[in-house]
Amino acid sequence: MAHQTVGVYSETAPGERRVALVPAAVGSVLDLGLAVVVETGAGRGAWFPDSAYTRAGARTVPRAELFDAADILIGVRPPNVAATHRFRAGQALVCLLQPLHVPDLIRRWAGQGLTTIAADLMPPTPGRAGPMDLFAAQERIAGYQATLSAAGLFGRCLAEPGPGPPARVLVVGRGPAGLQAAATARRLGAVVHVRAARPGSGAARPGFGADLAASVRGSDIVIVTAETPGGQPPELVSARSIRSMRPGSVVLDTTAGALGRAVELAQPGGTRVVEPGVTVVGDDNLASRTPTGASTAYATSVAALLTHLVRDGALSIDRTDPAQAAVVVTHHRDVLNDAVWQRILDQISLAGLP
Structure with a gap:
């Protein structure tokens, strides 16, 4: 089998500065027997110039040439392509796909023969950070950045140098x-309390909402994070709870985006001040605030994932492999993920489509 080519495309979502592969990781991909092409300017937002990729052994090419040449496309978010764009049968896509929220795209791409690999569906490694945990690595950076962002909006230092x-x-x-946000806040000198985003799976917790509201009321900064990828965030913090906080407090929702929000007053990508003077932030793209580090972490995980997926210089899909079973959504025009397939069926039924 001929050796295949990995193509790294530019991210086009507003505010997205990450890149899926950094120059330092190119060598790891080349060692798998793969060639690497990078879209011209793809690393610019994360401070990786084209010259760094060419020195590492990759080629930089325009976008149209990249999509034609690549056998395996890798990105952070799904590629922004026209509805009329047709992928080549047998091409593969690796990214944070969130397939449950784009069933129309999954159905179309499966029909074209595109193999889609949702890196965000990789199950976490118990007790430690696994090398292929792309979602977890990005979430840790987002948690770090969430604390820094909230601290920057707060009216005083987290640990007062004076008697406060x-x-x-x-x-x-x-x-x-959440755990990274808490660890960062503790290092900055704050008193930190961590709560689950939902009641435990054991006995019913009828007082969960009231307990959470009381915790919000007594806090100076509230950071709300997602515990699991891919799902629509539940609304956890109400407007009433926010308005019970002291003036100068900050509430930051790391889930607020196209899929919903966990804080009632949060506006995706926006900052607002509500009575009695509480700053409310909605931002589900915090990892892009640290684009060099986030891209490096992402690229390390991508290289590990490709090491697991590639044999003799070509992608090798094995449906019996547990890791692949978790992340491979479509292959050979089939939708392999049961939850995604059910979402497609639900959409077809709702729209009355054939």
């Missing part, structure tokens, strides 16, 4: 972003 008490920070969510 340290800030009280509430982090909602015990996933990678």
Whole structure:
């Protein structure tokens, strides 16, 4: 089998500065027997010039040439292509796909024979950060950035250099972003309390909402994170709870985006001040605020994932492999992920499509 080519496309979403492969990771991909082409300017937002990619052994090409040449396309977000664009049968796409939220795209791309690999569906490695945990790595960076962003909007230092008490920070969510946000706030000197984003799976918790509202009311900074990828965030913090906070407080929702929000007053990509003087931020793209580090972490995980997927210089899909079963959504015109297939069927039924 001829050796295949990996193509790294530019991210086009507003505010997205990451790139899926950094120059330092190109060598790891070349070692798999793959060629690497990078869209011209793809790394610019993360401070990686084209010259760094060519020195590492990649070629830089225009976007149209990249989509024609690449056998395996890799990105952070799904590629922004026209509805009339047709992928070549047998091409593959690796990105943070969020397939449950784009069933129309999945159906169209499956019909074209595109193999889609949703890196965000990789299950976490118990007890440690696994090398292929792309979503977890990006969430940890987002949690770090969430604390820095909230601290920058807060009216005083988290740990006062004078006699004042340290800030009280509430982090909602015990996933990678929440735990990193809490650790960062503690290093900055805040008193930190971490709560789950939902009741435990055991006994019913009828007082969960009231307990959370009381915790919000007593906090100076509230950071709300997602515990699991891909799902629509539940609304956790109400407008009433926010308006019960002290003037100068900050609420930051890391889930607020196209899929929904966990904080009632959060505007995706926006910052607002509501009575009695609480700053509310909605931002689900915090990792892009640290584009060099986030891109490097992403590229390391991509290289590890490709190492798992590639044999003798070509993509090798094995449906019996547990890791592949988790992330391969479409292959050979079939939708392999049961949840995504059900979402497609639901959409077809709702629209009355054939």
